[in-house]
Amino acid sequence: MEMFTKVLAQNGLVTAFAVVGIITWFSAQMSRRLTMGRIQGSAIAILIGLGLAYYGGVVTGKEKGLADLSLFSGIGLMGGAMFRDFTIVATAFEVQASEARRAGLIGVLALFIGTVVPFIVGATVAWSFGYRDPIAMTTIGAGAVTYIVGPVTGAAIGASSDLMALSIATGVIKAIMVMVVTPYIARFLGLNNPRSAMIFGGLAGTVSGVSAALAATDRRLVPYGALVATFHTGLGCLMGPSVLFLATKYLFS
Amino acid sequence: MIIYGTAILAACYVIGIFLGDLLGVAIGAKANVGGVGIAMILLIVAKIYLEKYKMMPKATEGGINFWGAMYIPVVVAMAAQQNVVVALRGGWVAVISAAVAFALCACCIAVLSRTGNRGTPLPPIDTEIAIAIAR
Numbered sequence: 001m002e003m004f005t006k007v008l009a010q011n012g013l014v015t016a017f018a019v020v021g022i023i024t025w026f027s028a029q030m031s032r033r034l035t036m037g038r039i040q041g042s043a044i045a046i047l048i049g050l051g052l053a054y055y056g057g058v059v060t061g062k063e064k065g066l067a068d069l070s071l072f073s074g075i076g077l078m079g080g081a082m083f084r085d086f087t088i089v090a091t092a093f094e095v096q097a098s099e100a101r102r103a104g105l106i107g108v109l110a111l112f113i114g115t116v117v118p119f120i121v122g123a124t125v126a127w128s129f130g131y132r133d134p135i136a137m138t139t140i141g142a143g144a145v146t147y148i149v150g151p152v153t154g155a156a157i158g159a160s161s162d163l164m165a166l167s168i169a170t171g172v173i174k175a176i177m178v179m180v181v182t183p184y185i186a187r188f189l190g191l192n193n194p195r196s197a198m199i200f201g202g203l204a205g206t207v208s209g210v211s212a213a214l215a216a217t218d219r220r221l222v223p224y225g226a227l228v229a230t231f232h233t234g235l236g237c238l239m240g241p242s243v244l245f246l247a248t249k250y251l252f253s
Numbered sequence: 254m255i256i257y258g259t260a261i262l263a264a265c266y267v268i269g270i271f272l273g274d275l276l277g278v279a280i281g282a283k284a285n286v287g288g289v290g291i292a293m294i295l296l297i298v299a300k301i302y303l304e305k306y307k308m309m310p311k312a313t314e315g316g317i318n319f320w321g322a323m324y325i326p327v328v329v330a331m332a333a334q335q336n337v338v339v340a341l342r343g344g345w346v347a348v349i350s351a352a353v354a355f356a357l358c359a360c361c362i363a364v365l366s367r368t369g370n371r372g373t374p375l376p377p378i379d380t381e382i383a384i385a386i387a388r
Contacts, residue, residue, distance in 0.1 A: 020326045042325050049332030057338035067334040079330030085289045087327045089266050090320035092293035093300060106365060113361055118354035125350040140346065144354040166347060169339050174351035176335065181355070189362045193375060196366030203358040203365075207289065212328045219325060220375055227293050234277060234286030 005071060012074025019072065023048050042216045046179055088211060088230075091223040096194070106195070107228040110202025115236050118144040118205065119244050122170060127252070134249040139163045140170060141248070142240040146206040147171025149236030156241035175209035182213035197221035201228035205236075258316020261303075265295040 008015045027045035053065030062068040067076030077083065122144030123137040131137055139159040143150030143166065150167030153159075159167075182189070182204070190196045191214075201210050201224065210229040214221045273288020296317075303309040 016330055017326075020329050023329055024326060042329075045325075045329045046332045049329045050335060050337055052333045053335045054337040054341075056333070057336065063336045063339070065334040065337060072333075075330045075333050079327055079332070079334050083323075083327050084331055085270070085292075086262070086266055087320050087324040088289055089269065089292045089296055090262055090317050091324055092296045093262075093314075093317045093321055095293070095297055097297050097301065110361075110365060114358060117357050117361065118350075121354040121357060122350040125346060125353065129346045131346075140350060143347075144350045165339065166344075168336070169344075169347040170350045172336060172339070173347050174355055176337070177351055177355050179332070185359060189359060190366035191362075196362070199365045200362050203362050204355070205358075208328070208331055211324070212332065215325045215328055218375065222324060223293065227290050230289035230293075231287040234273070237277075238286070 009070050009073065012072075013077050014074065016072065016074030016078040019075065020078065023052075042219070046212050046216060050176060050179075084208065084211075088207065088222070088226045091226065094220065095223045095227070107198040107202050110199045111228060111231055111235055114203035114205055114232060115145055115239055116244075117203075118174070119240070122167075123248060132252065134245070134252050135159050136163055137252065138240065138245045138248045139167045141244065142236065143167025143170035144174060145171070145236040145240065146233050147175060148206075148233045149240050152237045153240030153245070157245050171206070175206045178204045178206070178209035179212040179216070183216045186217045191217055191221070194221065194224040197224040198228045201225035202232065205229065205232045207233070255312050255316040255319075258313040258318075259320065260316075261299055261313070262296065262317050262320060265299060266292045268292065269295055 024041065024045050027048060028041040030044050031041035049066075056062075056064070056066035056069055056072070060068040064076055066072045067079070119141040121141075123141035125144075126137045126140040131140060135154075135157050136159065138157060139150060139154035140163070142153035147168045148171070150171050151164045154164040154167055182191070182200075186192070189200060191200055197214060200214070204210050204213065204225075207226055207229045210225045210232075211222050214225045269290075269292020270285065270288040272291045273285040276286040276288075276291075300309070
């Protein structure tokens with residue numbers, strides 16, 4: 001047994017393929033047997049993933065969920081930025097170029113709203129909880145855009161590390177909400193065509209949240225949403241420490 | 254050859270990420286700006302070009318489609334390494350900011366996707382097998 005776990009730990013990435021395969025199979029069974037296919041298997045698989053991440057975090061007390069257990073270190077590589085972005089780019093192979101071009105402009109509009117609205121909400125909530133300092137308001141507001149914009153902005157304007165942790169938490173919670181809630185409100189969002197998927201990509205933010213949400217809704221929409229969402233973090237990192245910080249400082253100091 | 258497809262994909266990826274980094278430096282964003290998006294556009298252009306000159310046999314396509322199909326498993330692995338503990342410990346400021354921000358954005362999405370020239374819905378699917386056949 002000890003020898004076997006050693007093999008698993010030494011071949012992390014391959015082990016991760018097997019583990020994710022088992023999770024996926026289990027989720028597909030649950031989807032079919034318990035929900036009669038009403039909840040997509042991939043949505044259940046993502047929830048199981050988040051649950052395992054919580055377990056890993058509690059057991060190890062570290063930051064990377066299940067990937068911090070040495071037995072599952074390959075999960076870190078498989079679900080890391082490199083594989084995530086590589087496979088997202090591959091999904092573009094199914095994109096209909098004409099569809100993507102038709103929605104171009106509205107995607108840009110969605111990106112701007114998707115950066116400014118969450119920022120204002122985050123900064124306002126921070127203010128009402130007593131964070132009256134513009135640096136704190138900006139950092140938390142930026143975290144509500146995405147969990148990468150938060151710390152990047154915070155670092156640029158000199159926020160303390162507990163503020164950065166709070167802004168990361170805000171962004172991660174938002175990404176998780178996007179992943180979990182979207183499949184259930186897909187009809188309300190009008191999320192059944194490439195154009196609305198691109199609007200969703202601009203407004204809901206984070207490549208991870210958007211692409212997981214679309215994967216759980218209808219996997220053919222993933223490339224359209226991701227195509228726009230990929231500009232979200234960049235735009236946020238650009239606007240956060242500059243325009244948005246200056247505006248906050250002007251209004252609140 | 255399958256590796257040709259994967260190599261085309263990898264080339265688009267590396268060039269796209271590099272251009273995204275350059276764009277980030279050029280506008281002072283301290284982050285990669287749209288690298289993945291640029292890579293996706295490169296791949297779409299490469300596909301159109303190669304298909305036009307009949308240089309995209311089935312096997313080459315397979316080298317790209319495999320990775321596209323690995324996308325959802327990768328997302329599951331990604332979910333399994335989120336910092337869920339910190340997210341839950343962030344307290345009410347984090348939860349309320351995130352929930353209200355997403356709720357407002359959801360309303361914007363609902364409005365925007367119903368205005369202008371609405372997109373045509375994709376045909377309904379039931380199982381992954383249907384997608385496989387459609388390919």
